[in-house]
Amino acid sequence: MPASTKRPMAPIRYAPLWTRAFHSFNLLVILLMAASGLQIYNANPVFGGRGGATVPELFTLGGWLAGGRDWHFGVMGLYAANLGVWIGLLIRQRHQRLAAMGDLGTLRASSNTPKRRLAVHRLVYTLMLIVLGFSLITGLAMYKPAQFWWLVAPFSFAEAAGHDSWQVLRVCHLATIPAIALLLGAHVVLSWRVGGLRLWRSMAV
Amino acid sequence: MATPADPLSRRRSLGLLLGGAPALLLGGCALNGVGEAVGTVTQPLNERIEALLQGKGKLPEFRPSQVDPAALLINSFNGTPEIDPGGYRLAVAGLVSRPQRLDLTALAALPQHQCVIRHVCVEGWSAVVAWSGPRLADVLALAGLSPLAGYVFIESADQYYESWDLASALHPQTLLATHMNGAPLPAANGAPVRLATPIKLGYKLSKWVTGLKLMATLGDRRGYWEDQGYEWFAGL
Ligand code: HEM
Numbered sequence: 494m495p496a497s498t499k500r501p502m503a504p505i506r507y508a509p510l511w512t513r514a515f516h517s518f519n520l521l522v523i524l525l526m527a528a529s530g531l532q533i534y535n536a537n538p539v540f541g542g543r544g545g546a547t548v549p550e551l552f553t554l555g556g557w558l559a560g561g562r563d564w565h566f567g568v569m570g571l572y573a574a575n576l577g578v579w580i581g582l583l584i585r586q587r588h589q590r591l592a593a594m595g596d597l598g599t600l601r602a603s604s605n606t607p608k609r610r611l612a613v614h615r616l617v618y619t620l621m622l623i624v625l626g627f628s629l630i631t632g633l634a635m636y637k638p639a640q641f642w643w644l645v646a647p648f649s650f651a652e653a654a655g656h657d658s659w660q661v662l663r664v665c666h667l668a669t670i671p672a673i674a675l676l677l678g679a680h681v682v683l684s685w686r687v688g689g690l691r692l693w694r695s696m697a698v
Numbered sequence: 699m700a701t702p703a704d705p706l707s708r709r710r711s712l713g714l715l716l717g718g719a720p721a722l723l724l725g726g727c728a729l730n731g732v733g734e735a736v737g738t739v740t741q742p743l744n745e746r747i748e749a750l751l752q753g754k755g756k757l758p759e760f761r762p763s764q765v766d767p768a769a770l771l772i773n774s775f776n777g778t779p780e781i782d783p784g785g786y787r788l789a790v791a792g793l794v795s796r797p798q799r800l801d802l803t804a805l806a807a808l809p810q811h812q813c814v815i816r817h818v819c820v821e822g823w824s825a826v827v828a829w830s831g832p833r834l835a836d837v838l839a840l841a842g843l844s845p846l847a848g849y850v851f852i853e854s855a856d857q858y859y860e861s862w863d864l865a866s867a868l869h870p871q872t873l874l875a876t877h878m879n880g881a882p883l884p885a886a887n888g889a890p891v892r893l894a895t896p897i898k899l900g901y902k903l904s905k906w907v908t909g910l911k912l913m914a915t916l917g918d919r920r921g922y923w924e925d926q927g928y929e930w931f932a933g934l
Pocket residue numbers: 523526527529530531533534535537538539565569570572573625628629631632633635636637663666667669670673819820821822823
């Protein structure tokens with residue numbers, strides 16, 4: 494947003510439509526996967542099994558196990574395709590985006606704060622992709638444990654300690670929800686600090 | 699950024715945010731019904747990919763020391779049926795040249811195989827189990843499959859019913875198990891005969907199997923859980 498920094502009251506410069514659409518779509522797909530995943534969780538809680546505490550219905554999607562699986566495995570293709578496009582775009586645009594944002598940082602402050610912020614934000618983006626990729630890998634391993642036995646094998650590292658690879662996979666797959674929630678929170682706070690409501694609105698569809 | 703945003707827009711945006719939250723929650727409940735439509739659209743594609751992924755060869759098995767009897771939970775939609783082993787017969791009928799009524803001695807006379815595999819329940823739990831018994835493929839071969847046969851309909855003593863694609867039924871690790879973890883199959887686990895395989899979810903693995911019927915096409919009754927909305931192929 495270099496232009497809007499110079500002229501405070503300038504009209505909001507919206508990100509290109511396809512960028513905004515992709516951004517919202519990403520968010521939607523992750524929410525659908527997380528909510529339907531939590532529905533699956535409730536059929537047999539990862540912690541506690543049949544006697545375990547369930548997730549409040551508010552955070553679930555599908556209504557019952559088959560409905561949750563309909564959503565989870567219905568949207569997983571979109572999720573994987575999205576993640577692929579996202580990673581591809583980042584790899585392609587990384588250099589260009591960093592240069593533009595670097596200029597912005599130099600313009601705005603004598604201190605190095607914006608630069609640091611940017612660095613943190615880049616870290617958040619990168620971690621997000623790693624977490625989402627990990628979610629996909631652990632999910633696939635549980636979706637086809639017999640055909641993709643080689644994907645399950647690395648998760649048997651704790652077997653000597655009495656932790657079956659299946660339970661390790663379930664915990665790992667579930668752990669991506671708190672991880673992505675933390676990263677999303679950091680992303681929201683950082684983008685607010687960088688551009689406030691105007692930046693938010695520039696990305697809203 | 700030090701930019702003071704337009705107050706009206708800010709207020710409007712915040713209002714939208716606040717108004718949006720309950721709408722999202724309501725939407726979430728309404729979406730539950732849409733899940734079925736999502737499944738109807740995506741399941742055929744998923745099932746085709748699953749069938750393509752599934753090889754004809756044997757998959758790696760677990761070590762017998764990895765068997766965990768306590769992990770295997772019991773599920774049944776209708777209790778445990780009483781079956782007299784002496785009077786038990788397995789009917790093989792439909793698109794076959796030699797319909798069969800096999801007793802337990804006939805099943806025991808077939809080559810016996812053991813599979814140490816992971817039994818995965820759709821609910822999310824799993825257990826490593828050692829199953830043994832004749833291959834389903836060998837039992838079907840006794841009856842002489844018609845080239846028209848594409849599906850196997852499986853009947854159980856408790857009225858549970860299932861249907862499988864023939865390729866999965868003929869897989870070398872698909873057994874009609876009569877033993878579990880080295881001992882005769884307990885009644886709660888499907889005695890005297892149940893299905894066992896590494897390539898299908900638990901709800902495909904009928905217990906107390908009494909009838910196999912070869913069919914050319916899938917009928918209206920595709921399986922007890924499938925008819926309520928669960929995926930039919932259910933490959934692992
Ligand atoms: C292509 C991507 C994915 C695939 C193939 C996949 C697959 C699966 C499978 C097979 C299960 C059932 C596990 C079980 O039976 O216990 C599951 C459960 C679950 N998934 Fe995913 N998943 C994917 C992505 C995601 C994402 C992105 C999230 C959240 C951000 C997520 C959250 C969950 C949760 C919370 C559960 C319940 C945990 C459990 O009960 O074990 N999944 N997923």
